Amino acid sequence: MTTVLPASMTIIRGTNNKGLNLQGVIVSSCDKLSEKNRAILQKRGDYGVFPETALNKLFPSNLRDITEVIVVNEKLAPIHARIIGSNTYWSNLRKLDTLRNAIEEEEGGEAIGGNESWPQLEELTLVRTQIGDKTAIKVANNLIWKNLKKLWLASNKISDIGAIELERAKSG
């Protein structure tokens, strides 16, 4: 299954001299993606930035094995956070650490904050990721993360608006 971001869509006319462009393509729920296709996604798409350990978890051989995803200081951009946030098969994920990546608000932070497929999540680190109130609101209203025990949001742009929403949602 693939998702193509609307923002990346362009009309192509004439001869294609640039080759295959998979920028903006999000691939998920793959059953045994071949090495060749994985390499294409790395080279032609946005998957090249992920370290091998993270890539193995994005295209795993055994879905139930994945309990931790740590992508600290990997120069991830919003699209990469969206790739992570779009994941629907890490049902045993307990820890996600995205420390020091510029995943930002609407494309990235919100995609992670709004994920509804990680019911076992216990620890989420979004420190120094340039997120703000919109992501805080998403996290606050995420009803799936009932097991969340540690939430690290330091060094971001969360103001009183996001903080109050966090309070309201968690009190409700």
Add this chain to the structure above:
Amino acid sequence: MSSNKINNKQTVTFICSIESWKDLKYLFLRDNQAVLEVADILEAIEGVASKSLEEIDLPRARFERALLQCLKYNESESVIELPLSNKRYYALHAGIIGLNTTWTNLQTVSLGGNSIGNEGAVALSHDATWINLQTLNLEHNSIDAEEAASLKKNQAWPQNLRLFYY
């Protein structure tokens, strides 16, 4: 949520008082722009629903279990000692400790090796509750003799109080 853009002290108080966080152990809110005075900090700490709080780091002050235990969890009558040496406390912490009006059985206050300074000493000197105080250790806190003298003049404390402040 340290180092974000929380400007309003009420927001900090709100966050501290989230009722559903009953097992909260750590809450970090330092380096936000909200300015909390002594009374605000006390309100924030008192508002925490959790009985397991180990540390709370507010915009102007950090508190860990030893002091939280006395401020929040222990019965007032059972507070006999404040073991708070070398905690990086400063005048604001002394102000909060000095505001207490219930620790009537307190015998020992150990605040050595902090930075409460003259301002902190003055805040403690206003106490009128610690009628059983035997030892007040304020060594290595940069307290002048003049302020130490004001501590000695406290009429509520026993005459034989042992005061250390150099």
